[in-house]
Amino acid sequence: MSIKTVNTNKAPAAIGPYSQAIISGNTVFTSGQIPIDPATGEVVNGGIEAQTRRVLENLKAVLEAAGTSMSNVIKTTVFINDMGNFAVVNSIYGEYFSAPYPARSCVEVSKLPKGVEIEIEAVAVID
Template sequence: MKEIIETTQAPQAIGPYSQARMFGNQLFTSGQIGINPQTGEVVSGGIGAQAKQVLENLKQVLIAAGMGFDDVLKTTVFITDMNNFAAVNEIYGQYFTGKLPARSCVGVASLPKGVLVEIELIACSHK
């Protein structure tokens, strides 16, 4: 069974895609960027503030799917400047503890809305 997962607690899609799709007990999210879901604006404060907002947005998508960060199997992190890796890693480590997911980190030339970081994930419910 394929199901679209949506929540108003995370930014709405800015294109023709879903926040996430469920396939059986697996969740595949679209990339989240540092947009405040209430204002629709990119958060100010640099890479740390954006990374925190990204992870808060992903948290809300996980909640909408009945999951949490412990259910995450794999993440992909996209950053526009590899010099920001340590700052993103510090925030990331506040959300992922215990059984850590696999992760890739990719340096990219640019991201939507001029943001500095984007993260997508794959999760699997144990229910």
């Protein structure tokens, strides 16, 4: 089975020794996406709403570069630094996914890279 890396300038570049995503067979494993604007390299302003949208747009860009889409996501893991933001995150998340929804875990963490409020990773299939 071959393994391919995914890189796109439509999502933030990796800030360490990892790939934006890896393709193994017909499965895509993304790295966690944080709310960095790929055009500026800066964390977006606007709180949890703006950060959640930017994360999901970054995730969408990585999946498209891998030859798949949000509709082929089978599992996500959401990391947030305040479970009090869950309802807001969940509402925005629901704008990006439709039934059948991916399986999901949501975990509150004490810190995320660059002090962001949210990070999301995904597993998807390629048709």
